[in-house]
Amino acid sequence: MALTYGFIGLGHLGRHLAGSLVRAGFTVVVNDLDPDNAKELVAAGARFAADPQAVAEIADAVITCLPSPKVSERVLTGERGILKGLKSGATWIEMSTLDEQEVLRLGKIAADAGVRMLEAPVTGGVHLAASGEITVIIGGDEDLYDQHLPAFQAMGKRIFRAGPLGKAAVIKVITNMLAFIHLIATGEALMLAKKGGIDLTDAFNIIKASSGNSFVHETEGQVILNGSYNINFTMDLAVKDLGFALGFGREFGVPLDLASHAMQTFIRARSAYGGDAWSSQVVKLLEDAVGSDLRASGFPAEL
Numbered sequence: 001m002a003l004t005y006g007f008i009g010l011g012h013l014g015r016h017l018a019g020s021l022v023r024a025g026f027t028v029v030v031n032d033l034d035p036d037n038a039k040e041l042v043a044a045g046a047r048f049a050a051d052p053q054a055v056a057e058i059a060d061a062v063i064t065c066l067p068s069p070k071v072s073e074r075v076l077t078g079e080r081g082i083l084k085g086l087k088s089g090a091t092w093i094e095m096s097t098l099d100e101q102e103v104l105r106l107g108k109i110a111a112d113a114g115v116r117m118l119e120a121p122v123t124g125g126v127h128l129a130a131s132g133e134i135t136v137i138i139g140g141d142e143d144l145y146d147q148h149l150p151a152f153q154a155m156g157k158r159i160f161r162a163g164p165l166g167k168a169a170v171i172k173v174i175t176n177m178l179a180f181i182h183l184i185a186t187g188e189a190l191m192l193a194k195k196g197g198i199d200l201t202d203a204f205n206i207i208k209a210s211s212g213n214s215f216v217h218e219t220e221g222q223v224i225l226n227g228s229y230n231i232n233f234t235m236d237l238a239v240k241d242l243g244f245a246l247g248f249g250r251e252f253g254v255p256l257d258l259a260s261h262a263m264q265t266f267i268r269a270r271s272a273y274g275g276d277a278w279s280s281q282v283v284k285l286l287e288d289a290v291g292s293d294l295r296a297s298g299f300p301a302e303l
Helices: 014-023 035-044 052-058 069-077 100-112 126-130 142-155 167-195 200-208 215-226 235-252 257-273 279-290
Strands: 004-008 027-031 061-064 091-094 116-119 134-139 156-163
Touching: 004 014, 004 052, 014 027, 014 035, 014 126, 014 142, 027 035, 027 052, 052 061, 061 069, 061 142, 069 100, 091 100, 091 142, 100 116, 100 167, 116 134, 116 142, 126 134, 134 142, 134 167, 142 156, 156 167, 167 200, 167 215, 167 235, 167 257, 167 279, 200 215, 215 279, 235 257, 235 279, 257 279
Parallel strands: 004 027, 004 061, 061 091, 091 116, 134 156
Antiparallel strands: none
16 A cells, blocks of 8 residues: 655755655645745645644654754654654654754654654755755664655665664764865865966866865855855754764764864854855855955856
């Protein structure tokens, strides 16, 4: 029997993930604090429900994609939360980026209510979520992974099971930590090239073809050169995720010199440009410091 999925949290990322489920033919019930975020999904065939409990009462499994652990817990346990609506034995799939201990704590709350949890954070960028090609990292029991694998395959191109509950959170935070470090590095590299008299388009392409290339350079480098900085990921989220990484460093006894420096740089950028500024605008700190921007023609405003 085909499963009905609930999807709560239709922000920059969630609306694309839910849209992939709808396009793949799944029955999908959606909810967001802003009903306007659901309009395109409803037009494509999804059903809108008034609150998380109403979603859960219809769905066999509920997916959440939310901005913070506090919001995830509120959606899970609130007065009209999903635990009030899910049947015993149903599944909660958390696609938000959370700390390992938060995943385990919330998973126990769900289990005590008879609900099983999978974590399924994604990585690769919102543009890959839009095309159904994002990477999905699963943590949780293998039988649940198998049960919901068709839904994950509808949302993403590369699917990994990282181990038991909590382990997907660890590796997802690690990948984000690397991305933020690479972002600062590509800004420094491009500025050094410009000051060294290299055309920025040439610099971008040469770095892309070099041993110094990174996924971040290939993607975020383009919206930096365009000047939009728009990767649909905010400073607040970057600082949150770097905080998780540094917490792991303390817990596991691993010194994280580069991540610590990146955290301070992102805190400065958030102070300068605001928590809602795109995270790639961290490079503007360097542009402002040297009085020179990193603009080149022919690059997209959004990936």
